Amino acid sequence: xxxxxxxWRSIQQRALSSWLTGISMALGVALIVIVLVINSxxxxxxxxxxxxxxxxxxxxxxxxxxxLNTVFHMSQPIENVPYAYYxxxxxxxxxxxxxxxxxxxxxxxxxxxxxxxxxxxxxxxxKNPYTWRxxxxxxxxFREGGRNLRDARAAKDFEVAAFEAVVGWSAARETGLEVGSxxxxxxxxxxxxxxxxxxxxxxxxxxxGTPNDRAVFVNMEGFYLLKGxxxxxxxxxxxxxxxxxxxxxxxxxxxxEDxxxxxxADxxxxxHDxxxxEDxxxAEHExxxxxxExxxxxADxxHDxxxxxxxxxxxxxxxENQREVTAVLVRLAARDDLxxxxxxxxxxxxxxxxxxxxxxxxxxxxxxxxxxxxxxxxWVLLGLTVAIVVVACIGVMVSIYNSxxxxxxxxxxxxSLGARRETVxxxxxxxxxxxxxxxxxxxxxxxxxxxxxxxxxxxxHAGVPIEWWHLDVxxxxxxxxxxxxxxxxxxxxxxxxxxxxxxxxxxNSP
Amino acid sequence: MLLLQDVCKTYRQxxxxxxxxxxxxxxxxxxxxxxxxxxxxxxxxxxxxHIIAGIALPDRGKVELEGVDITQLPEAARDxxxxxxxxxxxxxxxxxxxxxALENVLLGMTFGGRSADRGRAEQLLERVxxxxxxxxxxxxxxxxxxxxxxVARALANHPALLLAxxxxxxxxxxxxxxxxxxxxxxxxxxxxxxxxxTHTAEVAGQFERVEALxxxxxxxxxx
Numbered sequence: 001x002x003x004x005x006x007x008w009r010s011i012q013q014r015a016l017s018s019w020l021t022g023i024s025m026a027l028g029v030a031l032i033v034i035v036l037v038i039n040s041x042x043x044x045x046x047x048x049x050x051x052x053x054x055x056x057x058x059x060x061x062x063x064x065x066x067x068l069n070t071v072f073h074m075s076q077p078i079e080n081v082p083y084a085y086y087x088x089x090x091x092x093x094x095x096x097x098x099x100x101x102x103x104x105x106x107x108x109x110x111x112x113x114x115x116x117x118x119x120x121x122x123x124x125x126x127k128n129p130y131t132w133r134x135x136x137x138x139x140x141x142f143r144e145g146g147r148n149l150r151d152a153r154a155a156k157d158f159e160v161a162a163f164e165a166v167v168g169w170s171a172a173r174e175t176g177l178e179v180g181s182x183x184x185x186x187x188x189x190x191x192x193x194x195x196x197x198x199x200x201x202x203x204x205x206x207x208x209g210t211p212n213d214r215a216v217f218v219n220m221e222g223f224y225l226l227k228g229x230x231x232x233x234x235x236x237x238x239x240x241x242x243x244x245x246x247x248x249x250x251x252x253x254x255x256x257e258d259x260x261x262x263x264x265a266d267x268x269x270x271x272h273d274x275x276x277x278e279d280x281x282x283a284e285h286e287x288x289x290x291x292x293e294x295x296x297x298x299a300d301x302x303h304d305x306x307x308x309x310x311x312x313x314x315x316x317x318x319x320e321n322q323r324e325v326t327a328v329l330v331r332l333a334a335r336d337d338l339x340x341x342x343x344x345x346x347x348x349x350x351x352x353x354x355x356x357x358x359x360x361x362x363x364x365x366x367x368x369x370x371x372x373x374x375x376x377x378x379w380v381l382l383g384l385t386v387a388i389v390v391v392a393c394i395g396v397m398v399s400i401y402n403s404x405x406x407x408x409x410x411x412x413x414x415x416s417l418g419a420r421r422e423t424v425x426x427x428x429x430x431x432x433x434x435x436x437x438x439x440x441x442x443x444x445x446x447x448x449x450x451x452x453x454x455x456x457x458x459x460x461h462a463g464v465p466i467e468w469w470h471l472d473v474x475x476x477x478x479x480x481x482x483x484x485x486x487x488x489x490x491x492x493x494x495x496x497x498x499x500x501x502x503x504x505x506x507x508n509s510p
Numbered sequence: 511m512l513l514l515q516d517v518c519k520t521y522r523q524x525x526x527x528x529x530x531x532x533x534x535x536x537x538x539x540x541x542x543x544x545x546x547x548x549x550x551x552x553x554x555x556x557x558x559x560h561i562i563a564g565i566a567l568p569d570r571g572k573v574e575l576e577g578v579d580i581t582q583l584p585e586a587a588r589d590x591x592x593x594x595x596x597x598x599x600x601x602x603x604x605x606x607x608x609x610x611a612l613e614n615v616l617l618g619m620t621f622g623g624r625s626a627d628r629g630r631a632e633q634l635l636e637r638v639x640x641x642x643x644x645x646x647x648x649x650x651x652x653x654x655x656x657x658x659x660x661v662a663r664a665l666a667n668h669p670a671l672l673l674a675x676x677x678x679x680x681x682x683x684x685x686x687x688x689x690x691x692x693x694x695x696x697x698x699x700x701x702x703x704x705x706x707x708t709h710t711a712e713v714a715g716q717f718e719r720v721e722a723l724x725x726x727x728x729x730x731x732x733x
Binding site for chain 1: 557560563565566585586589590592593594598600604606607608609613616617618619620621622626663667
């Protein structure tokens, strides 16, 4: 008969006490598992979110803010950069075109039922892997019946293609949007609704575990055509006469009081009242050289870019000199002589030296974010949970130790049958280890069960997708740690067993 | 086979006074011999059995079993020697309550250096009439059945000597005879020497050799 069997029988003998001790241990371990898994998934969520691109280019301002609002769809957009600057990355003959593999524009500032609306291009979904499994890129997939946005400018039905939208799975689930649904987006977070134009959902994304699950993506071409989303055409250009629309339509700054417009030399703020910019009624703005009520005087004006003159014929794409983008997500091409990663520092330096934009390393910013907010919390929570396990181990010790008095005769019998002192000591330590192990394994199962139970609520409130089956490496360390702690906890009662006076315990009396 | 020479044991009382318990100049038991030891309560019978079993050590003297002086063995070796060479039947049986009858017998084999022989354990339980009670725990067995399990456990390791400490003390008079007969028969079958302590004259009367501890013991000289 093995010592394990003897130890197990002893645990069975004290069933109630063993159960209570085991449950106490299981609760402690379940708590640790929940903390570890949520922490691990949060870190993965943050890290995954920054995958796929080497750089984020946006207006000068806070680096973290740029990452937060482009990658995580949080915080407020800083400002915009000219479309022409985006073209420096996107166009092959652009300043950076040769070293850029992919440049995805993001136009931000609007929302739909609290979810960020991103004006972008189809390439975001079909040329950009959202994560990697080993060396294999993982691309976005659409739920059955859905599809990607289209290149509206190349489409025959521009007006239809421009107002198509793709919705992240979480946003779709919470807003009730389905393929075919039509919706109007809100200017800013609580601004007016763009009632004049509706977008049609053409695709719902499969879950990705990234912040994009909680965003609504619309075709950038349609985004530009929304009221208040176009820049005024620069003076002197005949086909663009809105000379003083000077950028306040940058689709966000009126809602964002913290913007420092002084940083943007190309914005003429003096001519606008940003505070009262609730409805973008052009009549409220001073338009030098242009009168909306006097269109006859400007027969050659192209009003389509303003997005509110639906009656004047088929709508055309907004001219590029009236466009801005909030950010550009850049993936560099690997070259023969220099890998993409090696080109990053010099490119960042080059971009940041200019007056127009800044470039940030999303991975670096995310890491800083994690180090600033997530890491300290992790240590606090881990400290607490380890304390719980230590307390549970002390519980095991107390439980076994208290049983030693009543078990002294049992120990003496085992000794009289030939067991050595070390053997009975081992049996008691094994009891402790088995209790901790069973409680621990029960706790791991319970922890994952609870995660599964509360995963939908956590995902809904925190935005972090929770996979109940996710196994954190800490859990693998947890079991050996429990064994060591339990062995230590069992040592004191084991020592009592070791010291048992057999003759006395067997009732030796003269 | 068993030889005790000049075995002395003295207990120290709480007030510091010494209480001599045993002073046995010589005591022998031959292989397969069955000896009953009688004596008054508190006379040192259990102490003597503990000393023979190596559970307690004498203050001085020699306890030899099959030529090995167990008093000279280190504790671990003594434990091992006891497991291999001796069986012990307690007055209160001392079966472990969490173990079935079969497991209690197997437990007796666990520390003897051989692998537990389930077949032998079953055979022994069958021999003591417990064929249908192998999986029952002590609480589910009658007192007589518990004692039979204790006998089977004591013989599990093919001992050379079986020590029985008042094995009939907790059994009603009607069954005492059965238990004693069972122990004696199985010891005969296994060629195991038997040293049984008893208070009961009827039990003692069945043995060819009856030793009174008072006769063996010369504690007055120690004192």
